[in-house]
Amino acid sequence: MPMLDLARGHLETDEALVAKAAGLDRAYGARHPAEILAATLVDLFPGQVALVTSFGADSAVLLHLAAAVDPAVPVIFVDTSRHFSQTLAYRDRLVAHLGLTDIRNVGPTGDEIAANDPVLALAERDPDACCGFRKVGPLARALQPFAASISGRKRHQAATRAGLSVFEAEGGLIKVNPLAAWAAADLAAYARAHDLPAHPLVAEGYPSIGCAPCTSPVAAGEDARAGRWRNFSKIECGIHRPAEAPAAARTGT
Numbered sequence: 734m735p736m737l738d739l740a741r742g743h744l745e746t747d748e749a750l751v752a753k754a755a756g757l758d759r760a761y762g763a764r765h766p767a768e769i770l771a772a773t774l775v776d777l778f779p780g781q782v783a784l785v786t787s788f789g790a791d792s793a794v795l796l797h798l799a800a801a802v803d804p805a806v807p808v809i810f811v812d813t814s815r816h817f818s819q820t821l822a823y824r825d826r827l828v829a830h831l832g833l834t835d836i837r838n839v840g841p842t843g844d845e846i847a848a849n850d851p852v853l854a855l856a857e858r859d860p861d862a863c864c865g866f867r868k869v870g871p872l873a874r875a876l877q878p879f880a881a882s883i884s885g886r887k888r889h890q891a892a893t894r895a896g897l898s899v900f901e902a903e904g905g906l907i908k909v910n911p912l913a914a915w916a917a918a919d920l921a922a923y924a925r926a927h928d929l930p931a932h933p934l935v936a937e938g939y940p941s942i943g944c945a946p947c948t949s950p951v952a953a954g955e956d957a958r959a960g961r962w963r964n965f966s967k968i969e970c971g972i973h974r975p976a977e978a979p980a981a982a983r984t985g986t
């Protein structure tokens with residue numbers, strides 16, 4: 734029995750949304766990221782799509798591409814209240830640099846923090862629960878008005894993302910991953926060509942950056958995301974569904 738996504742006011746069944754994503758993937762999935770973003774923002778989901786970013790190590794490329802199409806695109810940042818201060822400063826610098834005009838900082842309420850993590854120990858004790866109330870819940874609330882979201886995930890990042898499609902159906906939305914096919918070298922070349930500011934922690938050995946309690950530097954030869962939830966088997970924060978999830982994979986947001 735197909736479920737209706739009545740919470741968003743859409744009457745598309747899960748099956749219909751999956752079929753829609755597959756059709757969009759066939760039509761647009763092989764195009765350049767700039768064309769995918771233009772189609773998404775202007776033709777497919779005008780006024781109905783938000784870009785979700787962590788203002789992490791790779792975020793500048795997607796934000797630059799999106800700003801070139803529409804600097805007023807809604808940009809959602811989940812401020813867990815546990816980010817590095819460098820990430821918050823980088824967010825402000827990048828927003829000013831790119832001229833983005835609709836930044837939506839969302840996160841857990843004070844009451845939620847008091848109820849779930851009053852002494853800031855939950856990340857060490859139960860990171861799934863911590864991500865649940867600090868990231869997953871606030872992002873779901875922020876995405877309620879939208880029919881689609883844009884993420885910066887790439888296939889090369891992890892085994893859990895190797896099967897990533899450009900257009901997916903997830904959580905009642907179409908999820909668009911314009912950079913899915915780009916390799917690390919493509920991202921670096923784009924950032925150099927456009928002189929994009931880098932997250933300051935990248936130079937300090939953090940190739941993947943999440944919350945401060947759950948992110949550590951990565952040694953030479955380690956997976957780029959080996960520093961995320963280093964002492965746990967956790968591989969994703971919960972806001973993305975793994976495309977495939979081998980037990981040995983160790984990657985993250």
Ligand code: SF4
Nearest residue numbers: 860863864867944947
């Ligand atoms: S990444 Fe760590 S601190 Fe951030 S929400 Fe998840 S468990 Fe909590």
